Amino acid sequence: MTKPQPASLFSTQDYSTRAFISWRGVVLGVVGVFCLMLAYRFYQQVFGWSAGLDATAPAFDTYWMNLLKAELVILTASWAGLWSWLWVTRDRQMSQLAPREEIRRYVNLIFFILVYAFAVYFTGSFFAEQDASWHQTVVRDTSFTPSHIVLFYGTMPLFVLFGVGSLLYAMTRLPKFAERLSLPFMLAVGGPFLILPNLGYNEWGHAFWLMEEYFSAPLHWGFVVLGWSVLALGGLLVQILQHLLDAIRRAEIEAAAQHISAA
Amino acid sequence: MTAPNKPPAEGDFVDIYGVRWSRWAAQLSARLDVIISIIIALAVTAAFHLHFQLLAGDWDFWVDWKDRQYWVTLTPIVAITFPAALQYVLWEKFRIPLGATLSITCLMVGAWIARIFGFHLWSYFPFSLIWPVLMIPGALVLDCVLVLTGNFFFTAVIGGMGFAVLFYPSNWPMLAAYRLPVEIMGTLVSVGDYIGYTFTRTATPEYLRFIERGTLRTFGGHSAWVASAFSGFVCVLTYLLWWHIGMLLSKVTTLPNRWRSMFGMAPDQTAATAPVESHDAR
Amino acid sequence: MRAEWAKQLSRAFLLLLGVVVVLPALAHGERNQEPFLRMRTAHFYDVKWSADKIAVNDEVVVTGRFRLFEDWPMNLPQPDRVFVGNGTPGPVLARTESYLNGHAAIQSGKLMLDRDYEFKTVLKGRIPGRHHVHPMVNVEGAGPLLGPGSWVEISGDHRDFKLPLTTLDGTKIEDLETWGVANVVRWEGFWLLTALVFAGWWLRRPLLMTRYRALHEGHEAALVTRGDRLWAAAFLTGTVLTVFAGAHWAENRYPRTIPLQAGQFRIDPLPKDEHEINIQVKRATYDVPGRSMKMTLVIHNPLPHPVQMGEFMTAGLRFVNHELPAAMAQVDARYPAELLPRTGLTLHDKAPIAPGETRTVNIEATDAVWETERLTSLLTDPDNRVGGLLFFFDDAGERHIANLSGAIVPVFIGS
Numbered sequence: 001m002t003k004p005q006p007a008s009l010f011s012t013q014d015y016s017t018r019a020f021i022s023w024r025g026v027v028l029g030v031v032g033v034f035c036l037m038l039a040y041r042f043y044q045q046v047f048g049w050s051a052g053l054d055a056t057a058p059a060f061d062t063y064w065m066n067l068l069k070a071e072l073v074i075l076t077a078s079w080a081g082l083w084s085w086l087w088v089t090r091d092r093q094m095s096q097l098a099p100r101e102e103i104r105r106y107v108n109l110i111f112f113i114l115v116y117a118f119a120v121y122f123t124g125s126f127f128a129e130q131d132a133s134w135h136q137t138v139v140r141d142t143s144f145t146p147s148h149i150v151l152f153y154g155t156m157p158l159f160v161l162f163g164v165g166s167l168l169y170a171m172t173r174l175p176k177f178a179e180r181l182s183l184p185f186m187l188a189v190g191g192p193f194l195i196l197p198n199l200g201y202n203e204w205g206h207a208f209w210l211m212e213e214y215f216s217a218p219l220h221w222g223f224v225v226l227g228w229s230v231l232a233l234g235g236l237l238v239q240i241l242q243h244l245l246d247a248i249r250r251a252e253i254e255a256a257a258q259h260i261s262a263a
Numbered sequence: 264m265t266a267p268n269k270p271p272a273e274g275d276f277v278d279i280y281g282v283r284w285s286r287w288a289a290q291l292s293a294r295l296d297v298i299i300s301i302i303i304a305l306a307v308t309a310a311f312h313l314h315f316q317l318l319a320g321d322w323d324f325w326v327d328w329k330d331r332q333y334w335v336t337l338t339p340i341v342a343i344t345f346p347a348a349l350q351y352v353l354w355e356k357f358r359i360p361l362g363a364t365l366s367i368t369c370l371m372v373g374a375w376i377a378r379i380f381g382f383h384l385w386s387y388f389p390f391s392l393i394w395p396v397l398m399i400p401g402a403l404v405l406d407c408v409l410v411l412t413g414n415f416f417f418t419a420v421i422g423g424m425g426f427a428v429l430f431y432p433s434n435w436p437m438l439a440a441y442r443l444p445v446e447i448m449g450t451l452v453s454v455g456d457y458i459g460y461t462f463t464r465t466a467t468p469e470y471l472r473f474i475e476r477g478t479l480r481t482f483g484g485h486s487a488w489v490a491s492a493f494s495g496f497v498c499v500l501t502y503l504l505w506w507h508i509g510m511l512l513s514k515v516t517t518l519p520n521r522w523r524s525m526f527g528m529a530p531d532q533t534a535a536t537a538p539v540e541s542h543d544a545r
Numbered sequence: 546m547r548a549e550w551a552k553q554l555s556r557a558f559l560l561l562l563g564v565v566v567v568l569p570a571l572a573h574g575e576r577n578q579e580p581f582l583r584m585r586t587a588h589f590y591d592v593k594w595s596a597d598k599i600a601v602n603d604e605v606v607v608t609g610r611f612r613l614f615e616d617w618p619m620n621l622p623q624p625d626r627v628f629v630g631n632g633t634p635g636p637v638l639a640r641t642e643s644y645l646n647g648h649a650a651i652q653s654g655k656l657m658l659d660r661d662y663e664f665k666t667v668l669k670g671r672i673p674g675r676h677h678v679h680p681m682v683n684v685e686g687a688g689p690l691l692g693p694g695s696w697v698e699i700s701g702d703h704r705d706f707k708l709p710l711t712t713l714d715g716t717k718i719e720d721l722e723t724w725g726v727a728n729v730v731r732w733e734g735f736w737l738l739t740a741l742v743f744a745g746w747w748l749r750r751p752l753l754m755t756r757y758r759a760l761h762e763g764h765e766a767a768l769v770t771r772g773d774r775l776w777a778a779a780f781l782t783g784t785v786l787t788v789f790a791g792a793h794w795a796e797n798r799y800p801r802t803i804p805l806q807a808g809q810f811r812i813d814p815l816p817k818d819e820h821e822i823n824i825q826v827k828r829a830t831y832d833v834p835g836r837s838m839k840m841t842l843v844i845h846n847p848l849p850h851p852v853q854m855g856e857f858m859t860a861g862l863r864f865v866n867h868e869l870p871a872a873m874a875q876v877d878a879r880y881p882a883e884l885l886p887r888t889g890l891t892l893h894d895k896a897p898i899a900p901g902e903t904r905t906v907n908i909e910a911t912d913a914v915w916e917t918e919r920l921t922s923l924l925t926d927p928d929n930r931v932g933g934l935l936f937f938f939d940d941a942g943e944r945h946i947a948n949l950s951g952a953i954v955p956v957f958i959g960s
Contacts, residue, residue, distance in 0.1 A: 279751050279755045279759070280751070280755060280756065280759035280764050280767040280768055281759060281762075281764035281767045282755070282758055282759050282762055282764060284755065289751070289755070292751065292753070292754040292755055293751060295753065295754065296751065296752040296753050296754075299753055300748075300752065300753075327805060329805075330804065330805050330807075331804055331805075356757055356760070357752070357753060357756040357757055357760065357768075358756060358760055358765065358768040358769055359747055359752065359756065360747070360773070360777065361744050361747060361748075364740050364743060364744055365744065367740075368737065368740045368741075368744075371733070371737065372737075375733075386635050386636075387635055387636050387637060387671070387672050387703075388635070388636060389636075389721070389722035389723070389726075390722075390723070390726045390729070391721060391722055391723060391724050391725055391726055394726065394729045394733075397732065397733050397736060399736040399737065399739065399740045400736065400784045400785075400787070400788045402740070403739070403740065403743060403780055403781070403784045404781060404784055404785070406743070406777070407777040407778070407780050407781035407784070408781065410769065410773055410774060410776075410777035411774055411777055411778060411781070413769065425785075429784075429785070429788050432788050432789060432791070432792035433736075433788050433791070433792075435791070435792045435795045435796075436728070436732050436791040436792065436794060436795040437725065437728060437729045437732055437733075438795075439795040439796070439798065439799040439802055440724065440725035440728065440799060441724075441725060442799070442802035442803055442804065442805075443712040443713075443714060443716055443799060443801070443802060443803075444712060444713040444714065444801065444802070444803045445710060445711075445712045445713060446713060447642075447649070447651060448642055448643075448644070448649030448651060449649055450649045450651055450652070450806075451713075451803070451806060452651060452806045453802070453803050453804070453805055453806060454710070454712060454718065454721070454724065455805060456651070456805055456806050457651075457710070457721070458721050458724075460640065460651050461636075461639045461640055461641060461708065461721060462636035462639060462722075463630065463631055463633060463635065463636050463638075463639075463640050464635070464636075465630060465631070465632060465633060465634070465635060465681070465689065466683075466688070466689055468628035468630050468653065468683035468689075469628045469651070469652060469653050470626040470627075470628050470653035470683070470685050471685075472805075472807065474805055474807050475804060475805065475807065476807040476808075477807070477808075486804070
């Protein structure tokens with residue numbers, strides 16, 4: 001007769017990955033960002049050459065300046081909306097957070113950062129290099145070019161939405177981020193955010209000093225340096241892993257205690 | 264961790280790299296590996312591509328900018344930066360020797376996507392004009408040297424030099440076809456020059472090319488090797504600098520939050536456990 | 546339900562696509578270029594386009610002349626390095642040849658102020674559509690200086706475009722668009738695969754939290770194994786050998802190569818007339834509500850023939866004296882109508898200026914085109930000067946070009 005196996009230490013609660021990972025939010029975020037970027041790219045393909053070469057033409061106002069105005073309104077409204085929602089729904093009892101719930105929230109935070117990184121990819125890589133293909137081809141006649149309207153005033157505010165959103169999520173739902181300010185997190189969010197004011201310097205330079213279009217002009221080095229701050233995600237990664245390991249340890253202790261009391 | 268006098272059930276724990284993990288934590292960790300790897304790939308592509316395109320992009324975008332002097336010198340120096348920083352993070356924290364390969368591969372994928380969708384489909388440039396540079400061989404050398412030596416200094420010297428010196432021969436199999444001589448309007452030009460001339464970049468005229476326009480001594484036409492050697496020297500220094508930038512940016516530093524009470528932490532309460540020790544010593 | 550939604554979305558996309566056929570491609574950004582750039586830098590004249598409708602692979606030749614203006618703006622660098630470009634929306638036409646005073650203009654070079662140059666650019670249709678085509682020169686530090694633009698319609702399929710070439714070592718290139726690309730894709734694809742295989746050695750194992758914890762708890766030996774080192778040694782050796790094998794292959798495949806050619810041209814300007822008509826601007830005003838530029842000019846004719854004023858040209862706009870047949874004969878049928886104001890040039894004194902005579906003449910150039918071309922934004926410039934060329938014709942029908950430049954004052958109350 002075989003010896004009966006002892007009950008699993010982790011049978012009192014659900015420890016499957018399903019209990020910690022909720023895919024709905026991240027899928028919505030990633031698909032939403034992707035659809036928006038696809039729409040932007042399609043819009044540029046259709047209206048870039050046909051209506052975007054002459055900033056004095058009425059068609060430019062219709063298809064590009066209206067898009068710019070819509071972006072400025074919608075994106076700043078979304079900043080206000082998401083960030084205030086995150087604030088208003090903050091956890092006011094964070095120091096009593098159970099370890100399993102804390103792990104679940106860390107996974108949510110990682111998903112939030114995934115959406116942030118996805119938006120940053122489209123900004124820093126896809127639309128940024130495409131900007132070269134536009135400006136090295138056409139005669140610049142306005143600061144609001146079809147490339148810039150999407151890159152500077154569309155994708156950049158969008159990644160700021162998710163970057164600051166992820167920081168706020170962490171600070172309003174995770175005790176360690178609420179208790180102490182994480183410098184790598186603030187750098188990884190603040191550095192790319194500062195690219196927005198750097199745009200002013202960039203346009204000033206193009207308007208007053210630079211008549212030629214080349215990407216390696218010193219005028220653009222502000223973007224380069226601010227882009228380095230994304231490397232602070234390395235520090236944030238280490239910090240999140242440290243916290244997760246700690247939360248896992250506490251969850252295991254809690255499981256053991258529950259196992260004893262259930263026996 | 265187990266109840267006193269009660270042995271754990273089989274299957275509750277697994278051994279990974281000599282450490283005991285609860286099975287559910289190991290499964291969660293495996294899922295997070297995938298998700299976080301995607302984040303790293305996206306973030307590295309974005310940041311590295313932005314850095315590269317704004318410093319060495321002009322040479323990379325166009326076949327008639329890929330000269331024997333500035334392109335060969337500048338590109339490795341600009342490109343060794345993120346590999347060095349990422350090698351610090353991935354090796355020192357995880358002993359994963361993929362910092363260089365990961366960053367350079369991400370850069371290459373990002374560049375190709377941008378060339379296809381931006382330069383080709385939007386602005387109609389042919390691929391013969393806009394193909395991006397290859398740096399994977401140099402990246403592999405960097406990572407391999409790090410595994411074999413386990414030492415950032417040797418990686419800087421051997422790997423850094425290797426990264427720069429391998430740059431030109433890695434790309435020559437592709438570039439040689441664009442350096443064939445051709446006579447156009449009674450003038451000698453290379454095929455690459457003519458491609459750049461023909462497929463007009465309206466706002467980027469010929470004189471804007473920051474390329475070799477005559478050297479004082481070309482050592483029998485070996486400009487590229489001289490430039491590579493110089494680039495290698497600067498790459499060593501750049502690697503050392505950026506290894507430390509990686510160290511700085513991956514340091515976990517926190518400051519007390521004076522507004523903690525607004526964030527749901529009462530002033531006299533702390534987080535559920537004692538603060539985790541910082542592992543910055545590594 | 547989902548299939549229906551997808552169908553609706555596709556229809557909407559197709560509708561949007563259809564719009565691009567209806568929307569005309571618009572002019573370049575020259576209208577928003579500052580007036581000082583358009584009126585006081587490069588003046589393009591005698592510009593002709595050989596065709597306005599071509600098929601893919603057909604040619605259109607743009608010819609003409611330009612003068613780099615004597616009263617060059619002080620805030621722009623001198624034309625020490627100039628390139629003869631072409632103002633098209635990118636490579637929708639492929640430039641196959643370009644000449645300056647009959648010499649090849651594939652390089653850049655120094656040009657002189659107050660001198661004339663004859664240009665010729667041969668463009669081959671590549672991307673179907675309606676494109677605005679300008680002559681253009683790029684001046685280092687000053688940027689692109691556009692001439693007048695004309696619409697060229699290209700029909701056909703861009704996939705039919707081919708640009709063949711034969712090199713000096715006999716290599717036949719079928720199409721420059723695709724030359725060498727297959728090799729690039731193969732070589733880079735091979736290395737991408739190599740990188741993925743190399744990385745796969747570590748990616749197949751538990752990665753982040755597990756390794757972090759193991760390292761922190763002193764299990765480094767489990768993280769960097771002998772197998773890892775052997776794998777790395779193999780890839781290191783293989784990488785170096787493959788790179789040098791590849792370079793060796795390329796040297797054998799293409800033994801005769803040259804570096805990028807980066808010399809400068811030396812091209813003399815067109816000969817200058819020994820004697821030039823001299824223009825002094827006594828007063829120049831721009832009547833804002835009336836859209837009229839009015840000038841009082843002191844004209845000295847040093848030529849041995851009497852001359853009459855035929856045309857005032859600035860920023861590509863041509864105010865032609867409709868009463869002078871010699872001037873009207875200079876207007877090419879294909880010259881863009883929007884740059885030829887209907888009212889033309891109004892002279893208050895139409896009599897020819899005799900040889901040796903100095904006369905004060907009032908002229909007017911009135912048309913709404915001053916506003917549509919945004920040249921009235923001169924008012925926002927810190928340097929209010931007008932610049933242009935005046936074309937005179939003598940009794941033999943010979944043309945003489947004179948420079949006009951002077952201060953200009955706006956008039957806001959109707960005169």
